[in-house]
Amino acid sequence: MPLSPNLMEILARARADLRMGVPVVLAGADGAGMMMLAAETVSQDRLALFHDAGGEGDLVLTARRAATLKARVYDGDLARVAVPADAGLDWVRSIADPADDLSMPMKGPLKERRGGDVSLQRLALTLAKSARLLPAALLLPVEAARAVALRENLTLVDGVAAAPSMLLLANLDHVVSARVPLSRAENARLHIFRPQDGSEEHYAIEVGRPDRSAPVLARLHSACFTGDVLGSLKCDCGPQLHAALGRMGEEGAGVLLYLNQEGRGIGLANKMRAYALQDQGFDTVEANHRLGFEDDERDFRLGAEILRRMGFGSVRLLTNNPNKLAMMERCGLAVTERVPLKVGRTAFNAHYLATKAAKSGHLL
Ligand SMILES: Nc1nc2c(ncn2[C@@H]2O[C@H](COP(=O)(O)OP(=O)(O)OP(=O)(O)O)[C@@H](O)[C@H]2O)c(=O)[nH]1
Numbered sequence: 001m002p003l004s005p006n007l008m009e010i011l012a013r014a015r016a017d018l019r020m021g022v023p024v025v026l027a028g029a030d031g032a033g034m035m036m037l038a039a040e041t042v043s044q045d046r047l048a049l050f051h052d053a054g055g056e057g058d059l060v061l062t063a064r065r066a067a068t069l070k071a072r073v074y075d076g077d078l079a080r081v082a083v084p085a086d087a088g089l090d091w092v093r094s095i096a097d098p099a100d101d102l103s104m105p106m107k108g109p110l111k112e113r114r115g116g117d118v119s120l121q122r123l124a125l126t127l128a129k130s131a132r133l134l135p136a137a138l139l140l141p142v143e144a145a146r147a148v149a150l151r152e153n154l155t156l157v158d159g160v161a162a163a164p165s166m167l168l169l170a171n172l173d174h175v176v177s178a179r180v181p182l183s184r185a186e187n188a189r190l191h192i193f194r195p196q197d198g199s200e201e202h203y204a205i206e207v208g209r210p211d212r213s214a215p216v217l218a219r220l221h222s223a224c225f226t227g228d229v230l231g232s233l234k235c236d237c238g239p240q241l242h243a244a245l246g247r248m249g250e251e252g253a254g255v256l257l258y259l260n261q262e263g264r265g266i267g268l269a270n271k272m273r274a275y276a277l278q279d280q281g282f283d284t285v286e287a288n289h290r291l292g293f294e295d296d297e298r299d300f301r302l303g304a305e306i307l308r309r310m311g312f313g314s315v316r317l318l319t320n321n322p323n324k325l326a327m328m329e330r331c332g333l334a335v336t337e338r339v340p341l342k343v344g345r346t347a348f349n350a351h352y353l354a355t356k357a358a359k360s361g362h363l364l
C-alpha cells in the first residue's frame with residue numbers, strides 16, 4: 001500500500017487548508033489550473049498576494065447567491081465575478097456573505113465572466129461547501145499547477161479525478177460500540193461510524209435488539225446543536241430527538257441515527273448566519289438561498305448506508321418529512337410506514353414549521 005495520500009485523503013487536506021485560509025491548487029486536464037482561496041477565510045496578506053500574481057482572478061459564487069446579488073449567471077449553477085484590482089477583504093466578504101446585504105445593497109457594478117470550461121470552478125464550490133464554509137471561492141488561473149503547488153508547498157488536487165469522486169459516498173468504518181443506558185431507553189447501545197474521507201463521525205443509537213428480518217422503528221435525526229443541546233425554541237429538534245428515543249424505549253426496540261449534518265448540511269456557523277438573516281425577516285429557505293445554499297444540503301444516502309451496515313433492510317420511519325421517505329426508498333431501503341413525530345411546537349417555531357410545510361412539503 002503506497003504511503004502517499006490518495007485522492008480522497010488529499011481532498012480532506014484541501015478542506016482543512018481552506019478552513020484555515022491556506023490556498024489549494026486545482027489542476028485541470030492540460031496541466032494548467034487554478035489557485036483557490038475560500039472567500040470566507042482568505043486573509044488580507046494572501047489577498048494581496050492574489051492581486052500581486054497579476055492574473056485575472058474571479059470570485060466564484062453559486063447561482064443562488066448570484067440571484068440575490070442580481071449578478072448574471074452564465075454557467076447554470078454558478079456565476080463568476082471578476083475581482084477588481086483594488087478589491088479588499090471588505091469587497092470579497094460583502095459579495096460572499098449576505099449579512100450586510102440589506103444595509104449595503106449596492107455591491108456593483110459587477111463584471112461577470114462567461115465562456116470556457118467551468119469544471120474547476122464547480123469543484124471549488126463543492127469543496128467550499130464540504131468544508132462547511134460559505135460557498136464562494138477566489139480563483140486565480142495558474143499556468144503550471146503542479147509547479148506552483150510544489151514551489152509554494154500547497155495541496156494539489158487533480159480536478160479531473162476529484163469532481164466525480166466527490167459525488168461518491170465515502171466508506172464508513174465502524175469504530176466502536178458500547179452500552180449507554182438512556183433515561184428514555186435504558187437498554188441502548190451507541191455505535192460510532194467514521195467516514196474514510198475525514199469528515200465528521202456519525203452515531204447510531206440502537207435500542208434493544210431489533211429483529212433484523214422485520215421493519216425497524218427508525219429515526220434519521222440530523223444534528224442540531226441549538227435544539228438538541230441548548231433546548232432552542234426556534235425549532236422542534238430537541239423534543240423530536242427525545243420523543244423518538246422515548247417511543248423506542250416504550251416499544252423496546254428501535255434505531256436512531258444521529259447524523260452530523262448540522263443545519264441541513266451547511267454546518268453550525270452557516271446555520272447561525274441563516275438565523276441572523278431570519279432575524280432580518282427572511283424565512284428558513286430564503287436564508288439558505290441568500291447564503292448561496294440549496295434548501296437542504298444533506299446527503300441521505302448516509303442514513304441508508306448505516307442502516308444497511310447494521311443489518312436493516314426496512315424501516316418504520318419516525319418523520320414528518322416525506323422527502324426522507326422518498327430518499328430512503330431511492331437508496332434501496334424499504335419504508336413500510338411513516339410514524340409521525342409531532343412534538344415541540346412553540347410560539348417561536350410556528351413560522352419555521354409553517355415554512356417547512358409550505359415550501360419543503362413537511363406534513364404538519
Ligand atoms: N439551514 C438551516 N438549518 C436548520 C434550521 N433550523 C433547523 N435546522 C436544521 O435542520 C435539521 C432538522 O433536521 P431533522 O429534524 O432531522 O429533519 P426534518 O427535515 O425537519 O424532518 P423530520 O424528520 O420531520 O424532523 C437539523 O440539521 C437542524 O440543525 C434553519 O433555520 N436553517
Ligand SMILES: [Zn+2]
Pocket residue numbers: 224226227228235236237238
Ligand atoms: Zn433544530
